[in-house]
């Protein structure tokens with residue numbers, strides 16, 4: 542059952558219009574939609590939040606899937622959601638991600654019984670009356686389908702973009718077309734399509750099996766002229782880490798799967814964060830024990846590794862506060878054309894750094 546707190550809250554109407562122009566700082570909003578349930582949309586929302594955080598973005602999530610809110614399990618709150626005196630929602634905090642979910646208002650894990658008017662009022666509250674603080678990107682985990690909640694939300698929020706998720710199964714493909722059409726009709730830019738549960742890879746033989754069919758996601762993206770963001774496999778490590786409520790990036794060695802997710806994160810980040818509309822390709826990378834040198838568009842900067850590690854978004858580097866000035870790189874990995882990740886001698890390899898990211902700190906560069 543919904544608790545009283547929510548009902549009381551919905552009756553307050555001091556909406557602050559968090560996402561609209563009255564605010565100076567514009568929060569980017571990305572809706573994640575699917576045609577069907579059971580395509581792993583909520584899991585991907587959480588994984589994308591973790592990835593975007595690695596780019597040092599401050600990330601929030603609205604669990605708008607009111608009929609099956611599941612984010613509390615994957616992102617168990619370290620600091621619970623609160624409601625201020627004025628009736629504003631202060632999001633829960635989990636692994637550095639701010640979260641607002643209907644499940645924060647319920648006692649147990651039982652299925653929601655939310656009638657349409659309450660659902661719409663709840664969504665309105667969630668998008669208009671949350672104190673996001675310094676959050677830069679909010680991911681909105683939509684319920685599957687193309688119903689009332691989706692339309693209400695799109696009328697209230699000027700979305701930066703939408704990401705559409707499907708599995709390769711015929712049924713999912715048929716339904717996700719409706720989602721794509723809905724976003725297109727509502728003039729929401731589609732950032733891309735992700736095919737989830739694309740295949741299962743045997744850890745020993747690396748042989749891939751395609752239980753739901755092959756190639757349908759990519760074909761669909763082509764048909765609708767939508768950017769194909771990638772194929773995410775069924776993966777035991779991902780399932781385990783999400784079930785445990787931990788991040789695969791912090792606690793495990795996820796291998797190929799993390800690279801797939803990072804590539805998707807790079808694409809999404811470049812689409813929402815680069816205001817010039819052009820992503821800067823990193824042309825040259827050079828490093829020795831003293832510095833890292835990056836070149837891009839005729840500019841070069843040299844950075845001490847300690848300066849780079851200071852920008853690491855991970856909890857450990859942030860928590861310790863002090864970075865060893867003598868830290869060096871054990872390994873530097875180029876990620877696509879636009880970003881690098883650095884494995885520092887201190888052990889951390891959590892951060893992803895784009896040219897834009899480092900250019901912002903060019904004043905701390907050596908040359």
Ligand SMILES: [Zn+2]
Pocket residue numbers: 853854855856857858859889890891892
């Ligand atoms: Zn770190």
